[in-house]
Amino acid sequence: MDFHYIEDIVKLEGERTTIKGWLQNKSSKGKIQFLWIRDGTGIIQGVMVKGEVSDEVFELYDQLTQESSLEVTGIVRKDQRAPGGYELNLSDVKIVQIAQDYPITPKSHGSTFLFDHRHLYLRSKRPRAVLKVRDELIWAIRSYFYKNNFVLIDTPILTGAVGETTTTLFETEYLNEGTAYLAQTGQLYLEAAIASFGKVFCFGPTFRAEKSKTRRHLTEFWMVEAEEAFYDNEENMDLQEDLVVYFVDWILEKCQKELKELERDISALEKVQKPFPRISYDEAVEKLQKAGSDIQWGSDFGGTDETILTKMFERPVFVYDYPKVCRAFYMKPHPEREGVVLCADLLAPEGYGEIIGGSQRNDDYESLKKRIEEENLPKDAYRWYLDLRKYGSVPHSGFGLGVERTVVWICGLSHIRESIPFPRTIYRLYP
């Protein structure tokens, strides 16, 4: 290659090198001019002093605009005054393309404007930091499952009428087979795969056509789901706890720079250590009522309830054993309590709320069949799922973790749209 990356600049001190990238900003002091160049791996300051470069190159400065693409050549110099400690003493500047009126200026903008220009906004510092954390989070999760002998099972995105309940699904014509739905979970397919591999996971986009207009919802989001044969609800929680501690450690190790850029309180993340508190749904309701919530036993927590509850803890907290009425049909009934199912949600602390939903699955043919009938689900579509309870059914559990909500928590964001490169929300399909 005839150029170097900014991340390698330290090794090149004293050498002449070429950097290719984009002009983040520039500044002129008359006889000395600065260019800040970004190449994807970092940012470096280029310096041109009148008399030390040819007049021809020095005057190119006037043509350069924010986000113009360029190739610059110069000698790498250590200098206290440079951001990052190193700068490039320029001898040559080649313009690749001049950007015309880049819309995102280095001043404040509203969120509507920024997300209308998401294709350009991706270049800004804050989105870069968030998306880097997202990337590391995904690597961490995959690494965890790989190390723990989970097998990746890619579940279908186009599905028939199977899913969790009757939440609104995106529909599309499917050749001669009628209507297909975009997947809202891969779980049922993972349950099929455990009899083959024991421990499996899937990682993909999921879709919900709910017209939610909150800071916690996207219509397209990424979910990692795991399913484990012979795990009960307790063991399922142990696994989730282990996974969360693993990826938080990973991010703390690899993303210091990004978390600092986002002004995240790192000490709050450092408190994410085992064991996580585990409270029953009954206890949670009691705590909430004492805190002034008007929640009644039998209903699910609202966003406000989750916020109140998680602010009571410094670590993520499990809430287990919810009423059957507010959970999905496939969860295993509690052996000793009528109307309660074996499940647990993991709520992130500091008010962030639910990031994982998990449960022990109903492994009994008759009782599951009855639940499917009770929920008025299309029986034919679930025939194969019921089959799994006929041929070597075993106790098993699993969970789903929302990638974006986890990114929101780790980065300390206030809106989920920042946690994904191109958010799809109720009113946004572009860019």
Added chain:
RNA sequence: UGGGGUGUAGCAGAGAGGCAAUGCAUCCGGUCGUUAACCGGGAGAUCGGAGGUUCGAAUCCUCCCGCCCCAGCCA
């Protein structure tokens, strides 16, 4: 789908019946070390749209449109 709010120059943002501030971006000039630089000057707005009240409307009223926030649903 409800409840609340908002819309003024490319962007951000004052003005709340009487000549539409200001900052950034842009254009011109200046400045030998900047970190969202600074100093001086110029240009840029039929105030979201359509009606109405008024001598006079960005400002008050009605309807429409866009967006934001909150709730529900959930990851």
